[in-house]
Amino acid sequence: MARTLDPYGLSRVIRPAGVLPQAAEVLDPSLPAGPDELVIDVDHLNIDAASFKQIKDSVGAEPERIAAEIERIVSERGKMHNPVTGSGGMLIGRIREIGAAHPAREQLQPGDRIATLVSLTLTPLRLEAITKVHVDNDRVDVKGHAILFASGIWAKLPEDMADTLSLAALDVCGAPALVERAVSAGQTVLVLGSGKSGALCCAQAKDNGARVLALDISQKAVDTLVGLGLADEGIVADATKPVEVLEKISAATGGKLCDVVINCASVPRTEMGSILATKDRGRVVFFSMATSFTATALGAEGVGKDVDLLMGNGFAHGHAELTLDLLRKHPALRRHFEERFA
C-alpha cells in the first residue's frame, strides 16, 4: 500500500490504470492501510435499491443465491459495485484502525459505529462471510473489512436513534444542508416533491424563516407536511406539467413566484416546472437524480429565465449532524420519518 498520502485512493485502483476508484473495474482492499486511511469492520451493507433488484431478478430471491452473487461481485471487483446497474449503496461498521494522518484522527476512535456516506462503488471491500440477507429491505449482514480514504465521508451513528431512522435521514442529508445555505428569512420557497428529502428540506426552509410551499402529486403527502407544521401551504400538482405548476404557483404567490425552488421529485421532466415557478434572478436547486442537464440549461434559455441553476451536491460540511439535529428539533418530523421511511 502507498506509504504516502492518497486522499482519493488512487493507489487502490488495480485497473484500468490512472482512473479514480469509482471508475475502476477492480480495487485492492488488502491491508495494511495507508497513513491517511480508515479501516472499518463492516457489519451491514445497505445495497442500492436498483442494484439489489437487479440481483434478485437475475439470480432469484433465495437469500443464499443473493449472498453468493454479492460475494462473487465483491471478490471479483474488490468493491460492491453492481456491474449492470453501476450503483453501489452504503455500509455500517465499527472503526478498527485510524491512519496517523487521517483527517478524522481527533473525531473518531476504534469501536465507533459509523455509516459511510460515500458510495460502495468507490469503497475497497473484502467480505469473509454474509451472515444474513434481508430480502425486503436491500440489506445484508456481513463479516469483513472496508477502507475509507481521507476524502471519504462518514457519519457517526447516533445512540439516540435506531439505525433505520438515522440511515433514512443520512441517505439524503445533502439536501437540507444546501437548503440551509440557500434560503434566507422572509423568502418564499417552493419544495417540489413531499417525500423523504422534501420533508427535510421543508423543515430546514421553515427553520430559516421562509414561507414554505410544498408541492406534490399526492394530496395526502402535502397535507401531511402542512399538518406537521413543516410547510405553510400544500399544492397538489403534477410537477411534470410546467403549465400546471406555473398556474398554481402564480396563484399561490399573487404572481410574484418563488425566490428559491428545491426540486426533490423522483420522476423525470420536472425541470421546466421548477424553472417557471422561480422569479427572475431567483435560484433553483435540483436534487432529483432524474434531472437532465440539457433540459435545464436550454429550457431556462428558451423561456428567458435568468435564474441560478444549481445541481444538488450530495456532500456539504456538517450535513449529517445538521440533518440528524433536524429530526431532534422537530419531533413531528421524526415521528413522520419513523412511520414512513425507517
Add this chain to the structure above:
Amino acid sequence: MARTLDPYGLSRVIRPAGVLPQAAEVLDPSLPAGPDELVIDVDHLNIDAASFKQIKDSVGAEPERIAAEIERIVSERGKMHNPVTGSGGMLIGRIREIGAAHPAREQLQPGDRIATLVSLTLTPLRLEAITKVHVDNDRVDVKGHAILFASGIWAKLPEDMADTLSLAALDVCGAPALVERAVSAGQTVLVLGSGKSGALCCAQAKDNGARVLALDISQKAVDTLVGLGLADEGIVADATKPVEVLEKISAATGGKLCDVVINCASVPRTEMGSILATKDRGRVVFFSMATSFTATALGAEGVGKDVDLLMGNGFAHGHAELTLDLLRKHPALRRHFEERFA
C-alpha cells in the same frame, strides 16, 4: 390569437394541449400577432449543426432536397424543429411589428435587424420560400415570418460587425455573462476547453481581474489564448482524465487549486476533472452540453468535495451586449474569432 398577455406563447400550441411551445408537436404561426408578441420578417435560418447534418444524411446534399425537407418540417410543425435530432437553431430577420404590450416596446422599432437567441424549436414560423441553401455552413436564406413571445430573447445585430462574427459570439453569449458574475479579482480561475466559449470566458475572467488558466487537449489552442493575452498560463491535458487534470492543476497552483472552474469542453466525462481542480467551497460552472447531472452530483459526493455546482444557463440579462463588447474591447480576441469561428 390570444388578446390577453401570453409571455410563453401557450396560445400558439396546437398539440398536445397544455405543453410549452418547445415540447409541442405543432405550433400556430398565423397572424395577427398577440398584444405582447413581436413579428419578424425572416431573412436567414441558422440551422443547428446536428439538425442540418441529419437532413443532409437523410435527403442528400443537393440544395433543392435540403430546402424541400426544411419546408416540409416547417409547414407540418409551424416551427423549424427537427423531429429526429430534437434541435432547432436560430434566425436573423427584421422587425415587422412590435406588440403594444411587448417588453421591448421602447428598445426596438420596425426594420431593426435582430437575431433570436431562443431556439427555433419554440419559434412559430411560416416560410413563403427558401431562396438559397448554404450547404457548408448550415444556413438558408428565406422569405417568411416568425413570432417572438414576450419571454423570447433577441439581440440587435451590430452594424460594426459582420453577421458571421456577431452570430458566432451570440451563439455562446451566456457563458461570459455568467463568468462576469461568478469571478472576482484576485481569484484563480480555470477555463476548461479553449474553443469558442472558452476564449470568451478567459477574456471575461481576465477583465474581472483573475489569474486565468486555460486547459485544452491541444497545445496550439492554449498557446493561442496565452499569446492573445486572454490567459495567464496554458495547460495541455485531457479533461476526460481527472487524475491528469488534478496533477497538472495542483502543480500550476502550488496545491491550492482553483476558486472557480468554468467547463467549456465539448466532450463527455469532464465532470470529475472539473470538480477535483476546484478548491473546497469553490465553484464549478458547467456550460458543456455533454455534462451529466448524475456524474456531477454523485461524483462530487464520492470524493467529498463541498463545491457549488452550477449549470450554465444560456440566458442572463445583458448577455448579448456584454459579449459583443468583449470583442470590441479585445481586438486580438476579435481577430481570433474572425479567423477561427466567423
